[in-house]
Amino acid sequence: xxxxxxxxxxxxxxxxxxxxxxxxxxxxxxxxxxxxxxxxxxxxxxxxxxxxxxxxxxxxxxxxxxxxxxxxxxxxxxxxxxxxxxxxxxxxxxxxxxxxxxxxxxxxxxxxxxxxxxxxxxxxxxxxxxxxxxxxxxxxxxxxxxxxxxxxxxxxxxxxxxxxx
Numbered sequence: 001x002x003x004x005x006x007x008x009x010x011x012x013x014x015x016x017x018x019x020x021x022x023x024x025x026x027x028x029x030x031x032x033x034x035x036x037x038x039x040x041x042x043x044x045x046x047x048x049x050x051x052x053x054x055x056x057x058x059x060x061x062x063x064x065x066x067x068x069x070x071x072x073x074x075x076x077x078x079x080x081x082x083x084x085x086x087x088x089x090x091x092x093x094x095x096x097x098x099x100x101x102x103x104x105x106x107x108x109x110x111x112x113x114x115x116x117x118x119x120x121x122x123x124x125x126x127x128x129x130x131x132x133x134x135x136x137x138x139x140x141x142x143x144x145x146x147x148x149x150x151x152x153x154x155x156x157x158x159x160x161x162x163x164x165x
Contacts, residue, residue: 001083001118002104004138004152008079011121012054015080017154018119018136024050025116026131027061029069032122040126041069050130059123071123080121082136082152084114106138106152 006014018024024045031038043063051062058072084106104111117136120129137158141151 001085002106003081003083004106005144005149006080006082006153007141007151010141010153011079014154015052015119017156018130018132019050019052021156022117022132022136023134024130025133026129027063027068028127028129028131029061030127032125032127043068045131061128069126069128071126071128073123075124078122080119082138082154083118083120084135085116085118086112086114088112 027041027043027045027050029039029041031040041061045063048064049062053060053062053067058070060067060071061069114135116134117132118129119132119136120127122128137155138152139155141153143149144151
């Protein structure tokens with residue numbers, strides 16, 4: 001699963017763009033280092049409203065108007081990362097997940113389209129992952145470390161052009 005680093009200073013903007021323009025399917029929050037043993041939130045989001053509120057007390061994750069988790073934001077070192085799940089469709093490993101390294105172009109035409117996207121971050125010793133159906137679109141933001149490490153940012157999905165008949 002390839003991952004794309006997003007600038008920390010754009011976290012709120014990137015989270016808002018994702019929730020407003022893409023379909024969240026799942027919210028998962030667990031204690032870091034617990035390997036899934038200490039889950040705090042495991043909620044399906046299909047057909048539900050996922051939102052957040054950021055204020056002086058921290059960040060609240062909200063489903064259908066109810067706060068499901070509160071991050072006080074005392075241990076917050078890095079920003080969001082967006083990861084894509086892609087599956088091989090041909091050859092010996094049909095159906096297997098692709099594992100790609102850094103420096104990969106997210107729009108490489110030789111790669112299969114992502115089946116889902118994961119927006120993940122570590123906040124206050126908790127891992128939060130928000131899953132989205134299909135591709136969450138990215139655009140290049142700036143260099144983190146040339147020539148392979150880039151910062152990316154979330155962008156709105158491209159408009160679908162209407163065919164003339």
